[in-house]
Amino acid sequence: MGMLDLRDLLTGRRDGAKPIAHDLAPANTSASASATAPQTSSVSAADSDVEAYIQIKSRLHLQILERVDLASLESMTELQLRREISTQVDWLLQENPAPINDAERRMLVRDIQNEMLGLGPLELLMADASVSDILVNSYRQIYVERHGRLELTKVRFTDDQHLLRIIDKIVSRVGRRIDESSPMVDARLPDGSRVNAVIPPIALDGPTVSIRRFAAIPLKMNDLVKTHRSLTTEMATLLQGLARAKVNMIISGGTGSGKTTLLNILSGTIPETERIVTIEDAAELQLQQPHVIRLETRPPNIEGKGEVNQRALMRNALRMRPDRILMGEVRGAEAVDMLQAMNTGHEGSMTTIHANNSRDAISRLENMISMAGLNLPLKAMRQQITSAISVVIQANRLADGQRKITSIQEITGMEGDVVTMQEIFAYQQTGVDARGKAVGHFMATGLRPKITEKLRNAGVDLPDALFDSSLRYE
Ligand SMILES: Nc1ncnc2c1ncn2[C@@H]1O[C@H](COP(=O)(O)OP(=O)(O)OP(=O)(O)O)[C@@H](O)[C@H]1O
Ligand SMILES: [Mg+2]
16 A cells, blocks of 8 residues: 555545555555555545444554553563464454455454554554545544645544543653643654643543644755745845844744744754754754753642743853854743843854744733843843844745745844834745745845844855845746
């Protein structure tokens, strides 16, 4: 079975469908399964087949759990456990034969192994590299995001209990816990993917999980420019120049708009000679430089103790003699310490912020500074912000799923109480095509950034043509 068939199943596109049980094999093992699977031309593989397979599987799963000593399972290595499960399935099927062929039996074994060890039905989705987000709304409704679009899958859990068991496995594996008294949890899978789970009583319709996949091969600037058309070569040149010239920048955008991806790419232009400290809630940045110290926050433990927040990490980072500090996302009072760092010699520091446009990003920062309880007057706050940050990059996720850098603005100073900004590049959407895809163009506004001087001093010389406002880029 090829990856394509698998995707058809997951998205409910079932033209030319194969027997359903084959489709349920984890993708990474499906090649061997299809090699021996009899080629049937059945097109009747419908929901009932899925149900039948799920029933056999969960029956066997339960029977195994009944038969084996759970404590002894815990002390086994993964390999031992896989062998034990395989043996158990064989025994159970001998005692009580099920209407499945040899290939399906092996698939059953693998599915049960994965469930007892890993993420259960989610393993299948995790194995599909084109899936970027997995959104489990309930045990029976699971969406994935692929190429920026949401698709309903046919993957499902047996019931709420089943889903809960998998959630418990995920979070306990990384030393977190989830129960009625703490029904929300953020965790990171061994492969770096981010998981958020919420269970009742907070989640009204049963346990729910959102997994933000970790791209095995992170996007590069070239992918953003050429493949995704998220920005132009000119904009990319400017941004990379700014990063190299140690200009403090903030990447603003909505959820999933590509902020972290861009931060990661821009961090790639930091010279290897510089010492970088990263601060994140859930480590996502993948810096390639040798001189990097990564710090991650910690939630409080069961007694409410031991929390280490971004603010504490920020303060600590300042004592580590960093050349640059990269903060994954600024969310609260740590904004004060971050701006201070940017103002006091840790130039070229970057972060992201959740905001709808560049102005909004500034007012969000003001709110965050207020959260620190310093009681600074508004004007003083704005002065802090203007002197610390030079450029605001706005990322947007358009209605059709495309990610675009819709604006690059320079913070030029203050007029009275107002922060002044000038836009250097903008994206203008002009409409949508027949398939609902946004149509528009990027353009330079014709304004040259005031920090050109600083760029030049840092050896970054940008040609005038870069800022030519008569050019339109699709
Ligand atoms: N320019 C782009 N074009 C296409 N896909 C992108 C682009 N940038 C990021 N992505 C993809 O979009 C998803 C979200 O990206 P990312 O995590 O960078 O967004 P974010 O704004 O940081 O999200 P969050 O709000 O969760 O922090 C990822 O799967 C990523 O691979
Ligand atoms: Mg992010």
